[in-house]
Amino acid sequence: MPAVTEELSTYLDIFGSRAERRRAEPDWLVERRNRGMQQFAEQGFPTTKHEEYRYTNLAPIAKTPFRIADGGTVTLDDLAPFLYNGIKGDRLVFVNGQFSRPLSNVADLKASVTTTGLLLADNPAVIAPHLARYSTERNNPLAALNSALFSDGAVVRIPEHTAWDAPVHLVFVSTADAPDTVTHPRVLVIAGRDSEASVIETHCGIGDTPYWTNAVTEIVAADNARLDHYRLQQETLSAFHTSLVEIHQGRDANVTTHSVSFGGALVRNDVEVVLEDENSECTMNGLYAINGRQHVDNRTCVDHTMPHCTSHQLYKGVLDGYARGVFGGKIIVRPDAQKTDAFQSNKNLLLSENADVNTKPQLEIDANDVKCSHGATIGQIDDEAAFYLRSRGLGESEARSLLTYAFAADLLERMKFAPVCDRFESLLMAKLVQQRASKP
Amino acid sequence: MLEIKNLHASVEDKQILKGINLSVSSGEVHAVMGPNGSGKSTLAQVIAGRDTFEVTAGSVTYLGKDLLELAPEERACEGIFLAFQYPVEIPGVSNLYFLRAAVNAARKHRGEDELDAIDFMATAKKKMASLGMDNQMVSRAVNVGFSGGEKKRNEIFQMALLEPKLAILDETDSGLDIDALKTVADGVNALRGPERAIVVVTHYQRLLNYIVPDFVHVLADGKVVRSGDKSLALELEDKGYGWLGNGARPELAVRA
Numbered sequence: 001m002p003a004v005t006e007e008l009s010t011y012l013d014i015f016g017s018r019a020e021r022r023r024a025e026p027d028w029l030v031e032r033r034n035r036g037m038q039q040f041a042e043q044g045f046p047t048t049k050h051e052e053y054r055y056t057n058l059a060p061i062a063k064t065p066f067r068i069a070d071g072g073t074v075t076l077d078d079l080a081p082f083l084y085n086g087i088k089g090d091r092l093v094f095v096n097g098q099f100s101r102p103l104s105n106v107a108d109l110k111a112s113v114t115t116t117g118l119l120l121a122d123n124p125a126v127i128a129p130h131l132a133r134y135s136t137e138r139n140n141p142l143a144a145l146n147s148a149l150f151s152d153g154a155v156v157r158i159p160e161h162t163a164w165d166a167p168v169h170l171v172f173v174s175t176a177d178a179p180d181t182v183t184h185p186r187v188l189v190i191a192g193r194d195s196e197a198s199v200i201e202t203h204c205g206i207g208d209t210p211y212w213t214n215a216v217t218e219i220v221a222a223d224n225a226r227l228d229h230y231r232l233q234q235e236t237l238s239a240f241h242t243s244l245v246e247i248h249q250g251r252d253a254n255v256t257t258h259s260v261s262f263g264g265a266l267v268r269n270d271v272e273v274v275l276e277d278e279n280s281e282c283t284m285n286g287l288y289a290i291n292g293r294q295h296v297d298n299r300t301c302v303d304h305t306m307p308h309c310t311s312h313q314l315y316k317g318v319l320d321g322y323a324r325g326v327f328g329g330k331i332i333v334r335p336d337a338q339k340t341d342a343f344q345s346n347k348n349l350l351l352s353e354n355a356d357v358n359t360k361p362q363l364e365i366d367a368n369d370v371k372c373s374h375g376a377t378i379g380q381i382d383d384e385a386a387f388y389l390r391s392r393g394l395g396e397s398e399a400r401s402l403l404t405y406a407f408a409a410d411l412l413e414r415m416k417f418a419p420v421c422d423r424f425e426s427l428l429m430a431k432l433v434q435q436r437a438s439k440p
Numbered sequence: 441m442l443e444i445k446n447l448h449a450s451v452e453d454k455q456i457l458k459g460i461n462l463s464v465s466s467g468e469v470h471a472v473m474g475p476n477g478s479g480k481s482t483l484a485q486v487i488a489g490r491d492t493f494e495v496t497a498g499s500v501t502y503l504g505k506d507l508l509e510l511a512p513e514e515r516a517c518e519g520i521f522l523a524f525q526y527p528v529e530i531p532g533v534s535n536l537y538f539l540r541a542a543v544n545a546a547r548k549h550r551g552e553d554e555l556d557a558i559d560f561m562a563t564a565k566k567k568m569a570s571l572g573m574d575n576q577m578v579s580r581a582v583n584v585g586f587s588g589g590e591k592k593r594n595e596i597f598q599m600a601l602l603e604p605k606l607a608i609l610d611e612t613d614s615g616l617d618i619d620a621l622k623t624v625a626d627g628v629n630a631l632r633g634p635e636r637a638i639v640v641v642t643h644y645q646r647l648l649n650y651i652v653p654d655f656v657h658v659l660a661d662g663k664v665v666r667s668g669d670k671s672l673a674l675e676l677e678d679k680g681y682g683w684l685g686n687g688a689r690p691e692l693a694v695r696a
Contacts, residue, residue, distance in 0.1 A: 383492070388528040391488050392538070392598065393516035393545030402541070406532030 036147030089166030153186025176207025286315035458662035474659035517549035519605030625650030
């Protein structure tokens with residue numbers, strides 16, 4: 001179909017124009033980039049005919065010939081709503097996909113927190129076993145496109161037997177100065193054996209023209225590593241955001257990934273977790289609070305390959321206005337994965353009769369001695385609870401806000417950095433007030 | 441204080457209250473009794489402002505104001521308190537936060553300064569001690585994981601903190617053991633005073649051994665069919681509700 005070719009040709013052209021740049025890169029990376037481009041060219045943008053995109057139409061992204069973003073200026077003041085003064089620790093800022101040294105705050109860029117560019121130049125062997133290896137094995141054309149085209153990204157290496165007190169904060173900001181630009185943010189986290197750390201990713205925008213963020217994060221947690229990962233999506237309401245988080249865990253590794261989606265016009269987040277060795281544990285927390293005509297689709301997949309592994313998923317959505325939420329969660333238990341303990345729950349609170357949710361849990365169990373459960377709920381503010389609060393003197397909107405907060409409270413409280421938790425608590429409240437105010 | 445005249449209320453076109461007349465003055469304790477489905481709880485909820493019920497006729501005047509015009513939170517701030525028959529569980533909201541919000545809403549309404557967390561805790565601790573409540577109950581989420589007795593104690597605790605002018609207890613005694621029942625009664629008796637009134641909705645006479653009412657009313661089929669003093673409650677205990685028959689007896693509906 002000519003239309004499809006046209007949709008893809010933009011990206012094939014960009015890829016072609018970068019042949020020179022690729023010549024400076026190691027062979028293994030060029031090979032992975034070629035494979036990524038090939039996968040994308042073969043599959044194109046997923047359509048609603050794909051079961052996993054049934055409720056999310058990416059046509060608005062596919063139809064727009066996005067140009068690679070570059071340039072743009074941002075000040076620390078512009079970034080204030082996305083930074084946390086109360087949190088110490090290294091910060092890497094990427095503006096329109098380019099690393100910004102002045103906005104970043106890292107003691108020694110050559111050490112554990114750096115950019116893919118610098119690490120590729122200095123020590124490619126460190127990332128060769130990991131970078132773009134996992135994501136290109138996925139059947140995910142958008143992640144493949146990222147692999148083909150990403151330029152700057154962040155690499156976080158937590159050395160063996162090391163515990164970091166402060167989190168690393170990675171900020172990807174789009175300025176959207178000109179319409180229809182795209183960035184392909186890339187993150188690689190290598191958590192060494194017996195290490196412990198936290199990584200916060202913020203994806204945000206400050207302009208008001210449409211742009212697209214197509215992000216990929218790969219996390220490798222070696223034996224007994226503990227990692228707390230946050231993905232805070234605060235794009236503008238004109239933005240498209242697609243992402244893949246790919247997590248591979250070794251023996252006794254324990255990873256928690258928090259996915260918070262408050263921004264974006266059209267958002268699709270994929271989380272793929274592979275528990276590769278015994279006694280590995282993964283917790284996936286998701287919170288989406290959307291209104292207006294926002295559309296947020298979260299898809300998770302946990303692959304239990306070995307015995308005695310645990311996975312917990314709790315995704316909650318607060319939807320107002322004409323917002324649409326989608327959740328698809330899959331748990332795979334392989335024949336060897338006896339004594340698996342897997343739990344999945346998706347709960348939605350609809351604040352408006354025009355908001356809408358599609359939720360679909362899936363289990364594929366090939367072992368016989370496992371504990372798996374899943375459930376989904378879609379509800380409204382409990383009238384009886386609201387009346388109870390009002391009968392004690394709380395105003396109607398105060399009662400609604402308190403009950404909405406209460407619905408999201410357990411997920412907010414799981415974010416262990418108080419400034420992050422507080423920020424999103426007030427963003428949630430502001431979102432509710434904004435929506436109420438815009439109603440007649 | 442409270443003047444209910446010819447009150448009719450329905451839910452989804454089903455008429456539940458069919459002409460209630462009731463007058464409550466300051467300093468009085470009224471007991472409202474009656475069989476299941478007679479409209480006792482509906483009456484309590486209509487006074488508190490539950491909008492599930494539609495008032496189709498009649499009037500309710502409270503301290504000279506048209507009560508039916510007020511939102512539930514305004515009624516609460518004006519001093520009306522309903523102890524719920526089924527206190528609602530609210531996961532994610534701590535009891536302490538909820539109670540302070542309630543107390544401060546009333547204080548704000550009266551033009552008083554709001555209490556900060558420390559002052560409030562001091563007040564709350566005193567009331568808890570007097571009600572024999574476990575300190576832990578305030579740090580837990582509102583009514584979540586509470587036993588039936590704990591939920592009812594929590595209602596009485598809220599009442600003690602809010603010091604309402606008109607307290608309505610909707611079957612607060614149902615299902616309680618004797619210790620919890622005494623706690624409820626002590627809470628109510630502590631609140632008794634010349635400037636307050638209490639309406640106790642109950643199914644059983646037992647509570648009235650501990651909270652001695654000035655007046656007893658019997659509801660049947662949405663109307664007050666008998667009114668009398670505390671001896672009426674004993675009579676009901678002896679004979680049950682059957683002897684009242686189904687027919688309303690309007691001449692008895694108005695308090696003597």
